[in-house]
Amino acid sequence: MDMNNSFPISVEDFRHFAKKRLPNFLFDYIDGGSNDERTMAANIADFEDYCLKQQVMSDVGSVNTSTELCGQTASMPLALAPVGMAGMMARRGEVQAAKAAKAAGVPFTCSTVGVCSVEEIKQASTSIPWFQLYMLRDRDVVLQILERAKLAGCNTLIFTVDLAVAGMRHRDYRNGMLAEGLKAKWSMFSQLATRPRWLMDVGCLGGPHAIGNLSDVVDNPNSMAAFKAFIDSQFDPSVTWKDITWLRSVWDGKLIIKGVLEVDDARQAVDAGADGVVVSNHGGRQLDGVASSISKLPAVVDALDKQIDVFMDGGVRSGIDVVKAVALGAKGVLIGRPWVWAMAARQEAGITALLTRFQQEIEVAMALMGVNRIAELNADLIDH
Template sequence: MSIYDVIPVTAEDHRRRARRRLPRFLFDYIEGGANDELTLAANSRDFQQLQFRQRVMRDVSTVDTACELLGFQSSAPMVIAPVGMTGMYARRGEVQAARAAKAAGLPFTLSTMSICPLEEVQAATQTPFWFQLYMIRDREFVQRLLQRAKAAGCTTLVFTVDLPLPGMRLRDFRNGMLGGGLPGKLSQLAQLVSSPLWALDVGIKGKPHNFGNLKEKIADPDDLDLYKAFIDSQFDPSCTWDDIRWLRDQWQGKLLVKGVQEVDDARAAVDAGADAVLVSNHGARQLDSVASSISKLPAVVAAVGSEVEVYVDGGVRSGLDVVKARCLGATGVFLGRAWVYALASRGQQGVEQLLGLFQKEIATAMALMGVNQLDDLNPELLETAISRGNPG
């Protein structure tokens, strides 16, 4: 039996299946980072260097992973992160993922760049969810998106601040997804031909493939080149914290600012009216050679954690990583690549299975560390792999 034929259990299992199933340009889009992908490697590596202190002979008969995340009563300290184009990874992928999150009792965040629009996700789940937004130049359109989000029952706005322009994601150039002209289009066609299961299930049965939240701005909703031209024209490198204050005035729900790593930026977000900050390097897809998110978390928690909720993302591949983040002060963890791998691998069923695994890993780790409540997790329960060193 091949390693690819095993029943997928972990995020890595689903990743292998996704790699076989997806056209290369789609797999690379979710897998890759910016430039040489040094930060991408650091995001996972720095989680691996954190080790637990195991505590024994404690009464751990009442382990509870439930918590409140920006008013959402969650079964675990996890949020389904916004990921663009997930409707290309499984048929109506955002709907499948939102249903999986509902079944798991976790918040789901819809991306501005989703294939399925706000209204489709709301109709499919009948459950409040969160909405991610970029600051685009057309402020009237921003206001309409906010109105649509409110009408769809969105309770929390996740506003991304680390994308004044896209990072240098070189994989997307190599596989023809960005630029490349005719050779790039021919390369993508060859990749589609080599992925027949995806082509039938998603490529044909999963239509329409337009960006549902943006289609009112596009003359021909089926022309992806028009979408790209619109999106490229809407990145706003002039955006400042004053724009966040303006946004705060427009949005009456919870506001989470996504994409801060430095203490002064976290403080500025709080001063601008944020209810929470997300320590994030955009999955290592923006500026390469910045620090991992988990390494930046403690300083941000120390600076603003007494005033607002602090979240983290980047490199999370298991429930153990979630526990490590909680030990370092995170209110919760945003899951990105892991759930998309599971979605591409086995659809809603795959996402539900993976989220269930993470929840079991969290509960098991807590019990073996001698704690029953998430609030009992603290930095004293961690050590770094390099701190112990070797005896002299």
């Protein structure tokens, strides 16, 4: 197919267009994983191990994909995952994504390290996002950020726990994003020069290029180097489940722990007071060589036995993948790379088209499986 003369339909289509529009270092930042990227690949490939069961001659005249996620009605069991630096992929990218999510009736998650602040997202989209946070060394900064989220009306906190140290993302070193010195700077400059449309849309018109939610805690809010130095200094490898218990004591909204793969960790999240967990390996961007999220999902679901909600992310590339995850026990899924690729390719309209396609795929799959409601999806409808 000649992609130059077509409109993107699938996630892979959007990825193709995003690669053509973004400077290489930004595309690789979104597209890449850690080390040899085996876990990232397994996240996608392992969905093939689970087959849907087709059931015919059922009355499927009233298929409804809606559900409830963290106490709010959603048009389908899907939310937009937090993605750092998304505002560098399109002009005020987090705002565009929040608007598209609201129009589609699904939650949007604001990243701590996004370009747009939670206040900007709320004002521009007239919706209240979920909020994502890491445990920082400076607990006063954690409290300060939580207060910002509360004042913006956020009630659901997605807390990422699989980032005690940063994974080894080789692509980011190869293209100069994490390397230092004149050669690295020249490499990035040459990549920018090949993308004049991005330079105008984001580079010139998309400012301020800062980390909005950290603007009050970084000495020079207009310096990306200052932000990077601050974030690097705030990784805290000493975090334990006791810190999550503390977090639960200072956050009175929904608390979802993101980055759990093993049953024992999922149980620890329950004991710490979490309302849910996200079965996740950080999209294959942290520890390469661990199992895929979808392969770990059933054991976590069985172990928690509906004590709290279980979500998953990693490798979801279609509505059919969403149906598989929900049938295996997930309350819903989070998608990251797909919405960023769609936005980079076609702005807010791209995300809208992507979410429309996901919902259509979920609806068609449910009808051909002989079910009308999300609650009817279960493991009996999966061959493995």
